[in-house]
Amino acid sequence: MSDVVELAEARLRGALGEPDARAAVTFLGTGRIEVLRFTGGGAGPDRDGSRPDGSGPDGSRPDGDVVRYATLGMSREPMSDPTSPTADPVRGPRAELVLSVRAGRADTDKALRPLAVLAASPQVEGVVVAPGGSLDLGEPLWPGAPFSAVLVAEPGGLVEDLELDEPMDPVRFFPLLPMTANEAAWKRVHGAAALQERWLAAGTDLRDPLRAGVDLG
Structure with a gap:
């Protein structure tokens, strides 16, 4: 069959349009991780996990001012349970990550390397990414960002799962919120x-790169 990463890129292009920028990072002990930027729309309604029903906070926001960053290369290897003594090189969940933010309000292009770090975490740290989980960078997602962690949302709304030949699991494209x-601590x-x-x-508005934290009192 075709290379998994090539198929994942084709799925991203089909859902989000053509990327207008991309950057690559290689970490010791991992394969090449790229982050693609999409600013041309092509995704239809807000369906990236910002609400449980897949719509945006007000249910009707257009996508025109949204920039999306998607990882590519994370799906090359399946994620494995860090408690397992042996990792199956074929079976196991595969994933890529997608971050959506409103354009022009912050220097969010600087999030490319942090996103690559998160995408490498399954291979580097044995993390298995799943809905409802948290990924913590320990530093801002971009300069001045009030966010250093992300919530992994349910996949399938923005970019459909990519089915692979048996016995491989499908590639799932997880939105990051x-x-x-304070929100990360409260969520724990x-x-x-x-x-x-x-x-x-x-x-x-979970796409607002300048938003304040929600009241958790």
């Missing part, structure tokens, strides 16, 4: 669903 430090105690309910109740 930036969290402030109360869970992802409770945090998403707070965001929804407050009408939080």
Whole structure:
């Protein structure tokens, strides 16, 4: 069959259009990780996990001012349970990550390397990315960002899963929802669903790169 990464890129292009920029990072012990930037729309309604039903916070925001960053290369190897004594080179979940932010409000292009770091975490740290999980960088997603962690949202709304030949698992494209430090700490105690309910109740625009943290009192 064709290379998994080539198929993943084709799926991203089909869902998000043609990328207008890309950067590559290679980490010791991992393959090449690229991050592609998409600014041409092509994704239709807001369906990137910013609400449980897949719509944006107000259910009707257009996509025209949204820039999306997608990793490419994370799906090359399946993710494995870090407690497993041996890693299956074929079977296991595969993923890529997608971050959507409103364009022109912050220097979000500087998020490319941090996103590559997150994409390399399964191979470097044995992390298995799954919906409801958190990924923490320990530093801002971009210069001046109030976010150093992200919530992994449900896949399938923005970019459909990529089915692969048996016995390989499909590639899933996980939306990332930036969290402030307080939100990340609160989520660890109360869970992802409770945090998403707070965001929804407050009408939080999760794509706003300058947003303040939601009231958690």
